Amino acid sequence: xxxxxxxxxxxxxxxxxxxxxxxxxxxxxxxxxxxxxxxxxxxxxxxxxxxxxxxxxxxxxxxxxxxxxxxxxxxxxxxxxxxxxxxxxxxxxxxxxxxxxxxxxxxxxxxxxxxxxxxxxxxxxxxxxxxxxxxxxxxxxxxxxxxxxxxxxxxxxxxxxxxxxxxxxxxxxxxxxxxxxxxxxxxxxxxxxxxxxxxxxxxxxxxxxxxxxxxxxxxxxxxxxxxxxxxxxxxxxxxxxxxxxxxxxxxxxxxxxxxxxxxxxxxxxxxxxxxxxxxxxxxxxxxxxxxxxxxxxxxxxxxxxxxxxxxxxxxxxxxxxxxxxxxxxxxxxxxxxxxxxxxxxxxxxxxxxxxxxxxxxxxxxxxxxxxxxxxxxxxxxxxxxxxxxxxxxxxxxxxxxxxxxxxx
Amino acid sequence: xxxxxxxxxxxxxxxxxxxxxxxxxxxxxxxxxxxxxxxxxxxxxxxxxxxxxxxxxxxxxxxxxxxxxxxxxxxxxxx
Numbered sequence: 214x215x216x217x218x219x220x221x222x223x224x225x226x227x228x229x230x231x232x233x234x235x236x237x238x239x240x241x242x243x244x245x246x247x248x249x250x251x252x253x254x255x256x257x258x259x260x261x262x263x264x265x266x267x268x269x270x271x272x273x274x275x276x277x278x279x280x281x282x283x284x285x286x287x288x289x290x291x292x293x294x295x296x297x298x299x300x301x302x303x304x305x306x307x308x309x310x311x312x313x314x315x316x317x318x319x320x321x322x323x324x325x326x327x328x329x330x331x332x333x334x335x336x337x338x339x340x341x342x343x344x345x346x347x348x349x350x351x352x353x354x355x356x357x358x359x360x361x362x363x364x365x366x367x368x369x370x371x372x373x374x375x376x377x378x379x380x381x382x383x384x385x386x387x388x389x390x391x392x393x394x395x396x397x398x399x400x401x402x403x404x405x406x407x408x409x410x411x412x413x414x415x416x417x418x419x420x421x422x423x424x425x426x427x428x429x430x431x432x433x434x435x436x437x438x439x440x441x442x443x444x445x446x447x448x449x450x451x452x453x454x455x456x457x458x459x460x461x462x463x464x465x466x467x468x469x470x471x472x473x474x475x476x477x478x479x480x481x482x483x484x485x486x487x488x489x490x491x492x493x494x495x496x497x498x499x500x501x502x503x504x505x506x507x508x509x510x511x512x513x514x515x516x517x518x519x520x521x522x523x524x525x526x527x528x529x530x531x532x533x534x535x536x537x538x539x540x541x542x543x544x545x546x547x548x549x550x551x552x553x554x555x556x557x558x559x560x561x562x563x564x565x566x567x568x569x570x571x572x573x574x575x576x577x578x579x580x581x582x583x584x585x586x587x588x589x590x591x592x593x594x595x596x597x598x599x600x601x602x603x604x605x606x607x608x609x610x611x612x613x614x615x616x617x618x619x620x621x
Numbered sequence: 622x623x624x625x626x627x628x629x630x631x632x633x634x635x636x637x638x639x640x641x642x643x644x645x646x647x648x649x650x651x652x653x654x655x656x657x658x659x660x661x662x663x664x665x666x667x668x669x670x671x672x673x674x675x676x677x678x679x680x681x682x683x684x685x686x687x688x689x690x691x692x693x694x695x696x697x698x699x700x
Contacts, residue, residue: 278640282661344664 219390220621221467222459223301223452224561225293225401229445229548232269233296237548237558238565242594244574246429246547248443255409261421263428264407265445265549282345283358284323285405286448290355291362293448294399298363301452303397306462310366314395315359317450318372318382318402320553320608323350325408355403359450367395373553375608376518378402379449380556380616384473386453396458401450401557412444418483422519432550433577434517434543435524435585442518445549449557451564456621466621468564471601472503478611485523489530491613496534496603499615505601507536510617512572512602514563517543518550525584527605532586535603541589542566543575556606556614563604563618571596622674622700624648627693630673631666638665648690656689676700 226233229247230240240247247265256262271288272280280288294317298304326349333341348354353371360369368389372382379402386398415421422441424431432443459466476498478491485492500507513531517524524543531539544562551558566572571594578591601619608614622630632646639662645655652658658666667678670692676699678686686692 276640278638281638340668344661348661 216391218456219387219453219470220456220459221451221470221564222454222464223297223303224467224564225296225300226447226449226558226561227267227269227289227292228447228449228551228558229265229268232274234561238562241544241547241562241573242571244547244576244592244594246576247445248428248431248549250428259409259412260416260423261412262425263422263431263443265443266407267446282349284326284349284354286319286323286403287349287355287358289405289448290317290403290450291358293401293403293450294359294362297399297450297452301454302464303452308397310364312367312396313363313365314367314386314389314398315356315363315365315369316372316382316386316389316398316400317356317359318378318553319352319355320373320375320378320404321406321411322352323354324406324411326350328408328410359399363399365399374612374614375610376550376552376555377606377608377612377614378553378556379558380560380604380606380614381475381612383451383453383470383557383560383616384475384614387470387473390453390455396455398453399450400453401448402554403448404552404554405446406552407444407446415444420520430577432519432546434515434519434546434575435582435589436578437580437582439519439521439524441520442545443549445551447548447551447558448554449561451557451560468567468618469621470616471505471619472499472617474498474502474615476613478613480611483609485526485607489526491611492527492530492605492607493534495613495615496530496605499603499617500535503601503617503619505617505619508538509600510535510603511539511597512566512599513539513541514559514566514602514604515541515543516605516607518545523607525582528585528587537587539587539603540572540595540597541575541587542573544573546576546578556604559606560604560616560618563602567599567602567618567620570598624693624697627674627696628689631670631689631692634666634669634673638662638669646689648688648693650689651687652689670696674700
């Protein structure tokens, strides 16, 4: 039996740049920043007072009673999944629910619910703790709500691999379709932890930018002045579909998900391998899995979070595993770092780059690091033919995920 | 407090917690079958009712409160 091709037939997102995919992509190609000051009272005491907050609040899209029982990460996963589902035109397609699966992960999960309910516990006692607390904070909550909304009965999965989550969730979807466990997988990532505790935790690791006075310039991958990532929130979801299934119903196809590579460093709990060994293997595996010539993979949406060490290790890994020809983008320069949603949102950007033949800009790359030896579309989008492209996502814990997308 | 006042107090809670239209709330209505209040929302309704009416509704009583009228009678007897 030959391995089935898998294509992308639907996209959905809610991000710091826009409440849907179209507005997000337009802002990205235009090089707009979604980073702004945190004006909340609690931010005043923090070393980091900037973040990339959602452009459209979930309350503008979902009704009040529904939101009472959804963690913010669950609410935005639902928003993105419903968009992707509608975009794919599967609603009345007669798809067998037992052939529909969900793979939606989160890096951190329902932390803000946990913290808010702990405040209630401390202030008012256990009887006041919401009965919705557990389904709101459980890490499989976003996937479960999406599965419930769409009636998915082929399995609901929640990958957790920190900042690689969104990409790994998509890789799992690819595996599920290839192995015949589903015809359609709604896959992606979600994150919503703009709250003083996670920010304080990341800040204590010295992982975050403290460029509080210039929010829009704070996320600056590969620039000499980079000083850490900027926390973002949002969700990205793609509809993966067996190519023959999509063709049979005449579906619009954005791109083919050609291959994936997943490795683990076994090196350090938070530091990437000092020679990018795990990243190199992940990229090489993805290229081999995709069975596409390296010269055709002309664009990379890099993980590039704007941290001093990680940004350059990825450049070295790309040189070794792919070559010196790709044109890079670090879209986190505009969106901030959406943690568990990053790999999903950046997959969407990679897919649209292929569709439109445009490498989105990397903003704030004013003074490139001298070790940046690959071509980057700095400041302005670059129009070019993109037969295939790579998306990287790496996470605390030593997770490395690479995905190859190609023109269908 | 009259039965009508308790009913309208419950209607406010049901709207807040479960999005129930206050016009649908009447003594004969079942929480689960007529008003679509699921088990987790019922817990929220009970806690909110305790606060609003200054009563205690133990968990073993909640299962006996099938209809709005059952709840009104219980609250009326306790307050």
